Amino acid sequence: MPDATPDTSTVLPALPALSAQAERLIELGVHEIAGLSAEEIRTFAAETDGEGALLAVHPDRAPASALAPLLRREGRPGFVVLDMPDVDEFRPSAVELPDTPLYVVTGVDRGDRMANWSPDEALPALTKEDRTPLLLTEGIYWVLQEPAVLERNRCFMTIGSRLRKPNGSMDARTPAIWISNGTGRDGRERRNAPKVGWCWWNNRHTWLGFASTTGRRS
Numbered sequence: 001m002p003d004a005t006p007d008t009s010t011v012l013p014a015l016p017a018l019s020a021q022a023e024r025l026i027e028l029g030v031h032e033i034a035g036l037s038a039e040e041i042r043t044f045a046a047e048t049d050g051e052g053a054l055l056a057v058h059p060d061r062a063p064a065s066a067l068a069p070l071l072r073r074e075g076r077p078g079f080v081v082l083d084m085p086d087v088d089e090f091r092p093s094a095v096e097l098p099d100t101p102l103y104v105v106t107g108v109d110r111g112d113r114m115a116n117w118s119p120d121e122a123l124p125a126l127t128k129e130d131r132t133p134l135l136l137t138e139g140i141y142w143v144l145q146e147p148a149v150l151e152r153n154r155c156f157m158t159i160g161s162r163l164r165k166p167n168g169s170m171d172a173r174t175p176a177i178w179i180s181n182g183t184g185r186d187g188r189e190r191r192n193a194p195k196v197g198w199c200w201w202n203n204r205h206t207w208l209g210f211a212s213t214t215g216r217r218s
Contacts, residue, residue, distance in 0.1 A: 002117055002204070012110065012149050014052060018045035021055040021145050028070045028144065034061035036101060044102045053104040054145065056216075059137045061101050063088040064161075064175075067140045068196045073147060073179065076193035078140075082185050084198055086163065087136070090175055093162035095132050098218035105138050107131075107214030110149060110156050114210045119159045119174045119201050122210040133160035134211040136175040136196065142211070143177060143194060150194060152179055156211040157199065173198040176208055 015021065022045035025031060026038045034057045045055060064080070064087050071078025080087050097103065109131070114122045126133055134142070139158040143150050155178035163171035176199050182191025199205060 013146050015054055015145055018048055018050045018055050024145060030057060030062055033066045048104060050104040053106045054108050054142055056103055056105050056138050056141050058101050059135060064136045067137060071143055071194035073194045074192045078194035081197040090136060090161040090163045092135055092160060095160045098216060100218040103216050103218045105213045105216050108142060109212050111209035111211055112154060116204045116206045118204045126212050131212040131214055134158045134213055136161040139177050139211050153207045155207060156209045158211055172201045174201055
């Protein structure tokens with residue numbers, strides 16, 4: 001396991017109050033994607049003690065493929081890479097979610113110190129710290145609420161979402177959120193757009209940390 005990278009990242013902005021996050025999701029139409037009313041989201045936010053927490057919708061109600069296009073950076077919408085058409089089949093792995101449409105994610109961290117670690121190296125380290133990796137959808141909600149958490153050379157993986165093959169083994173791809181360079185099949189028009197892609201389970205990337213949380217609750 002590599003040594004932790006010195007923390008030279010910028011200080012990330014605090015998350016807005018849950019009530020403000022609720023309004024943001026409603027503005028983007030996430031409640032309609034999830035089959036919820038705007039009032040249901042507002043009521044959950046008003047009745048939940050979640051200072052500093054992230055408001056999330058259960059992935060069964062709002063899949064990553066529907067959320068990614070809502071991301072924006074420099075006026076460009078987010079997208080899922082072409083070679084990840086099965087993005088919504090990446091499910092929570094070794095992560096317990098509240099059995100409710102809405103929940104909060106506490107103590108979110110981008111995991112910059114683990115840049116240049118592989119997912120295989122990062123997961124046991126997070127577990128030892130009593131943290132669990134973010135799901136892909138949770139990572140998207142974080143960027144929707146605070147676009148500044150997605151920085152060039154400071155992006156992150158969301159290895160709480162994994163794809164299990166028909167034979168029971170895990171697909172070697174692991175989801176991540178970063179910024180497109182507008183090369184290859186992304187297309188020049190997508191340069192600087194938020195991008196949902198994947199990396200190999202055993203590969204390291206100097207510009208990808210491992211986003212994680214201290215817990216989830218309804």
